[in-house]
Amino acid sequence: MVLNNKEVSNRIRNIRLNLGLTMEEFGNQLNTSKGAVNNWEKEKSLPNKERLKKIAELGNMSVNELLYGSFAIFTLNLVNEVKKEIMNERKIKLKLTNGGKRISNDVISICEEKGLSYENISEIKNIIRQVILDEISEGNYTVDSRFATSKKHIEDYFRKYLASDKEHVINDNALKDSVNCFFEIDIPIEDMDFMTVYMRNIYYYEDSNGYPINSKETYISFLKDRIEYSKKKINDKDVSSMEKSAFEIILKIDTKTLKEIQ
Incomplete structure (x- = not known):
């Protein structure tokens, strides 16, 4: 997992500020210079292993927490890392509700049961991968589940949703335009929002009213x-x-x- 130097630098800076120390005073506690501390906080370099351990102790946290943040943040970053890997492998688009927090919470629970922590990155990524692939195989992609994966999945879901109203005749052009629109938008799809756009598109095709919402x-x-x-x-x-x-x-x-x- 690639370190986010900006986040590490911010955590070091927050530890120093919470201790009420100047850069020089903080550096003295770590047997280094004010310039070195400034470089850490400006993302120009990172402390060596010994100083990382000392800084973590001063911040009352583990070295892993200093480097990766809380376990929740660590897991969420892994979720989004695995998401990108699957998108590249399968040439699909995944939309995770709440930025992947739901999946992250599920994975954290699994990790607690298995006793997994920061050191088990490969195993945690495999768990995340399986959770995501299971969701895809079940066709879950709306806000009520977790994903929007492909145009076909979105269309299939809302075609079934519309078909539940036996009196409604589905307008294929309005449906396809609505699917195209929401597939371009990188936010979870709410049923209500989709229906608003779909009905607006029906007005366009039936009455030439306004413009189609298709992007x-x-x-x-x-x-x-x-x-x-x-x-x-x-x-x-x-x-x-x-x-x-x-x-x-x-x-x-x-x-x-x-x-x-x-």
Whole structure:
């Protein structure tokens, strides 16, 4: 696992600051210079093994925690490392909800049962790999599970979701445009968000109303348009307080989503 020098440097700096020491005073405790401490905190170099051990002791943590962060952070970084490996191997796109935290928590539980720690990187990565591959084989890719893997998986899921309403006739063009849109966006797919875009696309194909939402770019345009519409409604004196509250919620959600995908 590749060290994140920036994170290591930040942890060293935080230990020094928590001790209330200047760089010079910190260096004196480690039998080194102010310049060496400055280099560590500026990501120019890392301490040797002896000094890493001493710094960890001063920070009341293990050397592994100093280098890799808490075990939760360590595991989450491994999850994302394995995710990239699988994406490259299988030529697919994986979207992990909450940045992979759900899987990380599952893996941490397994590690606790098996007594695995920082030193067992290979075994932990194998566990993560198996968990991810099991999810893929089960077709789990939505926010309620964990992944969005391929356009086909997304389409199959929402085609089945739409088919549950026997009175609804699926519009294939609207469905495919909606799938293309969300496949480009690197955030978990909420059923409600997908349905909003799908219904908007139906209006386009049936009434030539507006524009199709079939890409990240068009989804951003849609969010911006809806944000402006919500603001107008919130400031409209003729709109009831109940309606304004609803628009305020929509505005908050759309603003947050726009920030995440831009």
